[in-house]
Amino acid sequence: MEFLHDAFIYLFAAVAAVPLANRLGLGSVLGYLIAGIIIGPVFGFVGSETEEVKHFAEFGVVMMLFLVGLELRPSMLWEMRSKLLGLGGMQVFITMGLIFAGGLIAGLVWQSALAIGMTLALSSTAIVLQTLSEKGWMKSPPGQSAFSVLLFQDIAVIPMLALMPLLAIQAASGGGDGHHGGGLDGLPGWLQTIVILAVIGGIIVAGRYLMRPIFRFIAAARLREIFTAAALLLVIGIALLMELIGLSPALGTFLAGVVLSGSEYRHELESDIEPFKGLLLGLFFISVGAGIDFNMLFGQPGLLFGLAVGIMAIKLLVLLGLGKMFKMRGADLWLFALALAQAGEFAFVLFGFAESAGVLVSSVAKLLTLAVALTMLLTPVLFIIYEKIIAPRAVTPDDRDPDEIEESGTAIVAGVGQFGLVVSRMLTTNNYNVVVLDHDPNLIDLLRQIGIQTYYGDATRPDLIHTAGATEATLFVAALDDREKQTQLVTHVAHHYPNCRIIARAIDHHHVYELEAAGAHHIERGLFESALSAGRQALVELGEHPFKAERQARAFRQHDRHTIDSLRESWMSGGVNKGYIDVARARAEELFGVMQSDRMAERHDSSERGWTPPPKGAKVIPADDDK
Amino acid sequence: MNKVLILFAHPRTDRSEVNIEMANAARSVEGVTLVDLYESYPSFEIDVELEQQRLLEHDIIIFHHPVYWYSSPAILKEWQDLVLEYGFAYGSEGRALEGKIAFNAVTCGARREVYTKEGAYQNELRELFAPFEQTFLLCRMQYLGPFAIFAAGHAVEENRLDGHIADYKRLLQALVAGKLDISGAEKAKTLSDNLDTLISKTAEVK
Missing domain, CATH: 3.40.50.720 (NAD(P)-binding Rossmann-like Domain)
Known part of the structure; x- marks a missing residue:
């Protein structure tokens, strides 16, 4: 009954904290994080298993990208290409470079500094997308820009994972390939590439031509739970396939989502996956909160908060600069920059991986992991600052192209x-x-x-x-x-x-x-x-x-x-x-x-009207009557 | 204060340049009620009871429409055929409209000089509107010369629109305030030709 016991605590914490946080205008993400802190470090209801829970709950991010993909038609993705590559690419490389330089100055060896730079350049897809869609900002211009950057980051994770082992400064402490590779390691490079391309092509072709008849067949059974099961099966299946060929599961499901976005089952798939995604993401946020090591935090509070604030400051400055370059202004610019200023959940994976690959020493990895959690904790606060202070003051310029009003008059x-x-x-x-x-x-x-x-x-x-x-x-x-x-x-x-x-x-x-x-x-x-x-x-x-x-x-x-x-x-x-x-x-x-x-023949009464002639013998011309 | 009822008949307001502006201006004048007939009765099913009630509640009735074939768009004819009933509008018992004032406010495609004895149409606009005039006279009403905007299709290009709209508004305000020279207007070929002399700035004429 251990499982039910844990499930009860997590669910109870969520049910108690999230509506309260929402009512207070803090947003659900902060609610989950606080719930996690309360059941974890504060009262100690949950303990060591949070790491496991976190890895499990990261699947929520995979589902979220599937849903995001469903919302995005291929043509929209194509329109985003300059933002995706330009804005996203520059954000990752410039932030990486700055943090790399900072690491060197702090006295780290270059390999560690580079690993940290790469990792911290990423932002939290989970927090940002959850908050953007909760606030209804997803389709706004800054929301779309933020999304482009996040998407690029998700793609960038793949080469980062591949690079980590090459940065090893000491013999790997064992199990270095735990996350990467999967079934293709035995194959030569060119064959791996072919397999990867074939799998991606397969997803596109299957999504286009195979899934619709399958869904139709399932839908014809008129059993809701089976359709839900099929939707889950699809997402999990693609995630597994991606892991097998060493690509990011989130990216794979995103791709599948885009392919299925034109399908008639899009809304049904969305409705079916949505609650699972919500719960898993919630669980993920709770586990982040629960995993905060209070002993370490109170041991070196200055250093940790300094690190967290420093990371966010660097990222914020880069984002503000890039936003300006891409012609964002006023409140839009601030929303874009504040939204992406934290470090992301990939850091938990990448730091763990870097540690086991021997790129980072354990103490640094632990310190940084905690700092990352702090930046995530601070993000909802930044959203509140934006919403309560920046947005009300910004005069909304009314010069936007009316075409951009999304799907109005629907x-x-x-x-x-x-x-x-x-x-x-x-x-x-x-x-x-x-x-x-x-x-x-x-x-x-x-x-x-x-x-x-x-x-x-x-x-x-x-x-x-x-x-x-x-x-x-x-x-x-x-x-x-x-x-x-x-x-x-x-x-x-x-x-x-x-x-x-x-x-x-x-x-x-x-x-x-x-x-x-x-x-x-x-x-x-x-x-x-x-x-x-x-x-x-x-x-x-x-x-x-x-x-x-x-x-x-x-x-x-x-x-x-x-x-x-x-x-x-x-x-x-x-x-x-x-x-x-x-x-x-x-x-x-x-x-x-x-x-x-x-x-009623000749009678002219009020019950008969409409193109009726005057009664016979009636005096019509004014001169005729007693005028 | 006189109450003015405008019966507006335009089947394609989406393509209108002048009439829609006239209607919008009229809506802003206090004492004026504007009824868009094509909007109220898109399938020509005119509510006779309601329309008669409206006539009773107003002192001045304006048919506002573009000129189609020297007359009005079809719905205004349908309106006359149905609303001006025997026993209500005409006949020895039909005196509901007696003494009220009526006229047409219109836009014409052709220029002013075309609507003259010597012009291509061989008649003044008012003469071509004889069926309207006689209809109102039979209803014991006073008929005024039409307020007309000529060459309306070029009003925007020739920068005349604002002037026309201002004139129309001025006319409506004068009607509400009782400051239009009614006997002069009854004889006028149009109200628009010499609006200034018809609007008395000092005394109430009516």
């Missing part, structure tokens, strides 16, 4: 039966951005073939609605077939996305009242207009003049709308009770009168 259409389909097609052909959700894999396939962006998933699931972009959407069209689900869906959207207009399809006119109560702004009965149209045509077929039929259809529609209004009150108060039935009967009889009014 409509979400839930359910694409005949009804939702017509609505979606009207919107897409009018150049509106439409996200369609449905749970019929075959239908989705068909819609994609005619060029409508469709995603698989049960539209009543809150997380799917969220990932479909309801926060930014202007319009939500609820068109599910199931009466109860439809009402549920409207209630949820109206409650959580008050800025979103809701058009809902009702089954019948009682459903109209239910949907009104649920918060829909406009309600259309699914069959009413088409039935009316058929009724009009029926009159024509029976010999009525087409415009007469049209007038009767209009009168019918108007009467029907008034009937809905007049029945509303008795429906609200008692459902179908005596009062309701009385009103309904009276209205039905009245309709008969409305339809018959035309037959």
Whole structure:
């Protein structure tokens, strides 16, 4: 029961600390870190296993990159190339150089200094991306720049790992290849390269052509947990494959994410992986907090804080300079620089690796690992400084290109039966951005073939609605077939996305009242207009003049709308009770009168209006009458 | 203070340069109610009851529209056909609109001189608007000459737009304040030709 015991402590710490931290405006990352410090160094509930937990929880970073990849279409990645290589590359090399020089001045041998420089040049993907998306800054220009740099860093880890053993200053203390290499070590260099390229190509090809039929097959089973299992299987499988060929698992899953970003299962995959990612990342942050060695910290507090602040200062200056070079200004520049100023979780791996490879002496590695943890601890504080002090003071310049407003004016259409389909097609052909959700894999396939962006998933699931972009959407069209689900869906959207207009399809006119109560702004009965149209045509077929039929259809529609209004009150108060039935009967009889009014020969009363001649013998010209 | 009702009829406001500016300016004048007919009745299903109520609540009715085939866009004709009912607007019992004032505020494609006896259209704009005039007279209303912006398609290029809009606004304000020379306006070929002389700056004319 050891496992459950630990799980209880970690979960309890998270559940207690994170909502509190969020309420205080500190953000979830700081909440997790504090929770970790409390259960670790402060009260000692958890101890030596935190290292293990940390390695396990780092898988959260892998999942996060998969999710980031899902959000990123290949074309967007291509657009980022100058930032990715220019900004990212310069950040890594310049920071590395400065810290390398600092290390030499501090009296380290050059190999150690270089290893430290490389390691500390990296930032924390986990903290930065988690915070950016939590605050909704991910799609902002500084958020995108920060992301480009992080992505480059993730790529840079690969040559760094390869370089470490070459920097050894003493005989490796055993197990130096623990992290690197995997199954390819026996092969010659050129063959390794070919294998790596083949695997990457395989991921792209499989993601494009193989995964969709597989997902469709799984989705057709209509078992949610199996789809979730398949999503996890995919991520873990790719991570293992990457490790086998010696590449970063995070990079591999990112690539897979990008390949799958165009797929109709994107939102479903996101919703399925998201909670696992969240929990694992939380666990990771807790383990960072729990792993802080208080004895060491209080032994040399000056040195450690000095190191942490020094590292961050160097990184911050480099980032500010580069940001300026890339034409960032004001608050954007500060957000970009403050976000990336910490050292990252790769440091835990790289320092451990460097130590075992004999590049760093143990005492230095321990000291630096703790300093890295401190920089991570300080990062949420920097975000708070940005949010509370810098951002409010910066005058937001309004000269940004309106094209950059991401995906505004978007409509979400839930359910694409005949009804939702017509609505979606009207919107897409009018150049509106439409996200369609449905749970019929075959239908989705068909819609994609005619060029409508469709995603698989049960539209009543809150997380799917969220990932479909309801926060930014202007319009939500609820068109599910199931009466109860439809009402549920409207209630949820109206409650959580008050800025979103809701058009809902009702089954019948009682459903109209239910949907009104649920918060829909406009309600259309699914069959009413088409039935009316058929009724009009029926009159024509029976010999009525087409415009007469049209007038009767209009009168019918108007009467029907008034009937809905007049029945509303008795429906609200008692459902179908005596009062309701009385009103309904009276209205039905009245309709008969409305339809018959035309037959009342020559009489000219107010019930008949619209293109009627004046009565025979009427005095029309003013000069004729008693004027 | 007079209450002014503008019935605005333009089927393509998305492509409008002058009319939309006139409508926006009118909306800002106190005492003016502007009803966009194509917006209110996109499928031409005019709410007769509501429209008649609006007529009763206002003293001055303006048909604001671009000139299409020497007349208005279709919805304004539909509006007349449905709203000006026997027994309400005309007939011995139909005196609801008696004494109210009406006119057209329009934009024309052609230049002023085209709308003259000697010009290509052989008639003044007001003469071509005889069906409007007679309709309002039958409703026992007073009909004024049209407020017209000629060669409206070139107003922007020729930097005339601001002047036209200012004139229109001035006219509306004068109508609300009762400072328009109504008997002069009844005889005028247009209200726009000599707006200054029609707007009395001193005494209330009406």
